[in-house]
Amino acid sequence: MTVRVGVIGGGQLARMMIAPAVELGLDLRVLAEDEGMSARLAATAVGDYRDLDTVRAFVRDVDVVTFDHEHVPQEVLRALVADGVRVHPGPDALQYAQDKLVMRARLAELGVPQPDWAPVDDAGELQRFIDDHGGGAVVKTPRGGYDGKGVRVVRAGGEADDWFAGLAEGEALLAEELVSFTRELAQQIARRPGGQMVAYPVVETVQRDGVCAEVIAPAPGAGARVQEVAERIGLSIAEGIGVTGMLAVELFETDDERLLVNELAMRPHNSGHWSQDGAVTGQFEQHLRAVADLPLGHPEPRSPWTVMVNILGGPEQGALEDRFASAMSEHPGAKIHTYGKSPRPGRKVGHVNVTGDELDDVVYTARAAAARFL
C-alpha cells in the first residue's frame, strides 16, 4: 500500500521531490505541462493544470495531491476537494499565495508585521499612497508574479498606467511602502494536516535583479531574538492560514531590527534549497512527509554553515556538461543539483550547495563552483 503522491507541475521543484520520494518509498506521480519537463522521470501525465477534466483524470490514481507551483485555479482546487481528494496545501491556504491583496489582508488580521500597504485602482490613488509614504512605493500585480515579474518600484502615480489599463472591473493593484531594509531573510516552516509543525533556522537571502541568487544558512549574525521572531511569524502564518506542506516566508530585516513579511510561498522554495545538503531533513523530503501525513523530520542544520548559489544559464548554449565537469573537478566538496533544463541567459538551471565550518570558505567555494557555469 505505497502512498501515491501526485504533483501538479513538472518543474524543478517536482524534480527535486523525486530523490526523497524514492528513499521514503513514496510513489511520486507528476502531471507535467509538456513532454521533457524537469520532472520528466516521474511524469505519468501531460496536460493543462487549468483544465478540470485533465486534473481529475490525473488525480484518480493518486492518494494525495500537491504542487510544483501555485497557479492551479481555485475552481479546479475546490472541485477536487468537493470530489473528496486530499489536496495539500488546500485551496483555502493557497489563495494567500495566489493573490497578494488577499494575503496582505489576512496577515493584517493575524497581526503579523508587514509593510504598509493598500489596494490602488488608479494612478490618483497610487499617487496619494506615494505621497503618504515618503515619495515612493512598490507596486505589485496581485496575481501571477514571480522572480521579480509583476513588481515595480515607482516614484509617481503614472508609472503603473499600463498595469492599471489591464485591470478588470473590481480589480486593484497592491501598493506597498518602500521598506528601508538592511537585508532579506527567509523562514521555512513545515506543517502536517493534523497541525504538527517544525521551523527551520532563519536564513539570509541575497537577491539580484529580483531573483534569488544566494542563500546563507543560518542567517549570519541573527541572534536568538531574530530567530525567535522569524519563527513566531512563520508559525503564526502557517497555523493561521492552515498551510500543509512547506511554507516559505520572505522577510525584510529593517534598520531598526524589525522583521516585515514580504512574500509567501506554499511549497519548497529557492530559499530552502540549502536544506537538501545542509539540514537533517531537506525541504523536499519534509514537504513530502507533510503532504503524505508522515511524521516530520528534524529541521536542524548539519553543519555550522551552508551556502546555496543558483546556477543561471550563461550566454552560450549547450556546453553545460563541460562546465559541470569543470566545477566538479575544482570543487569536489560542492553538491551540484541540476534541473535538466536547456540553458538560457538568466534561466535558473541548477544550484550548488556547500557546507562547512568557516563561512568565508563556504561562501567562496559555493560562488566559485557556481561561477564555473557562467
Next chain:
Amino acid sequence: MTVRVGVIGGGQLARMMIAPAVELGLDLRVLAEDEGMSARLAATAVGDYRDLDTVRAFVRDVDVVTFDHEHVPQEVLRALVADGVRVHPGPDALQYAQDKLVMRARLAELGVPQPDWAPVDDAGELQRFIDDHGGGAVVKTPRGGYDGKGVRVVRAGGEADDWFAGLAEGEALLAEELVSFTRELAQQIARRPGGQMVAYPVVETVQRDGVCAEVIAPAPGAGARVQEVAERIGLSIAEGIGVTGMLAVELFETDDERLLVNELAMRPHNSGHWSQDGAVTGQFEQHLRAVADLPLGHPEPRSPWTVMVNILGGPEQGALEDRFASAMSEHPGAKIHTYGKSPRPGRKVGHVNVTGDELDDVVYTARAAAARFL
C-alpha cells in the same frame, strides 16, 4: 547531451542510484529482471541479463553500462566490449568479483594480505587443508554466493560432499583458513576509468547470520595505521585489477592487528550505505560519477559518527507503512531508506542511517529506529 547510464539489474542498488542521478542530471536507465523491481521508476527494459540479444538491445540507447549486481556472464560482458560499449567495471575487473578462486589467485599476485587458501576438488583435499590449518576451514563455492550463501564452516572433509557432487569437470571449491579475527572492517574505493581514485574512511561491519546487520563509520578505535593499511590494500586492489566505479573490500582485523581480505564487491555495497547521509559524497553518487567519467567527489565524513542498521522484513506481512510512521515519529533525525520490496522474514527491505557526535547515542538511535520495523 545528457549522459545516459544503463544499469543492468533492478534491485535496491540500482534504485539508490536514482536520487543522485537526478541531482547530477544523468539519465539513468535500468534493465530490470521483472516488472515491479526496486528500481522500477527508472526501468526502461525488462529482460534476462544473461541473454546477449536482450542486453544488446538495452545498451543501444545508453552511453555507459554499469551494474546492480555482479552476475552478468563474462561472454555477455566481453561481447559488449567487442561491440565498443563502455562497460564499468569491465569484464577483466568483474571476473575477480565473480569467481573467488580467480580473486584469491590475483590477490596473491598483487601481494595483498589474505587468509591462507587453496582450491580443493574433493573431500580428501579438503581434509588435508583442514589438518594443515588447525582442524577447521571455511569452504566456499567460487561463484554465485552472497549474504552467507555458498559459505560453510567445516571441521571435516566430508562436510562439503553435496557441493563437491555438484562440481563440473575441472571445477574446485575454495578452502580458506578460519581466521581468528576480532572484527570485520570494510574499505570503499572509487576509481575513474582514467585512474583517479578516492578512499573512504575504513568502517566496521557487524554481520549476523552471514548478513551485514550494522556498519559504524569510521571504524571505532581504528588509528591512523589501520586506516592507512586498509586504504593501501583498497587502492592496490582497485588499481591492480582495474576497477571502475565503487570497490568494497571486506577485511578481517586479526588479534595481532593484521588486515586480511575476505571478499570484494565491485559496485555500491551494503558496507557503504552509511555514506549516503554520512559522507560529503555518497557511494551511489560516487559510483555514477566514476562510471560516467566525471570528477570524483570528496569521500570525507560529514559527522564524527554515522551508523547504518539494515531493516529486515519481520514475521508479519504488509504492515511496513505503519512501522515506518512509528520509526519516523520516534526518531525524527533518522534517515530511512526503503527499497520498495514487500517484506519477508530476513529479507533486507531498507536501512536506517543516523549521524551525530556521540557514538553511543548514534548507535542507540539507529538500532531503535530499525527495531521499529521488526
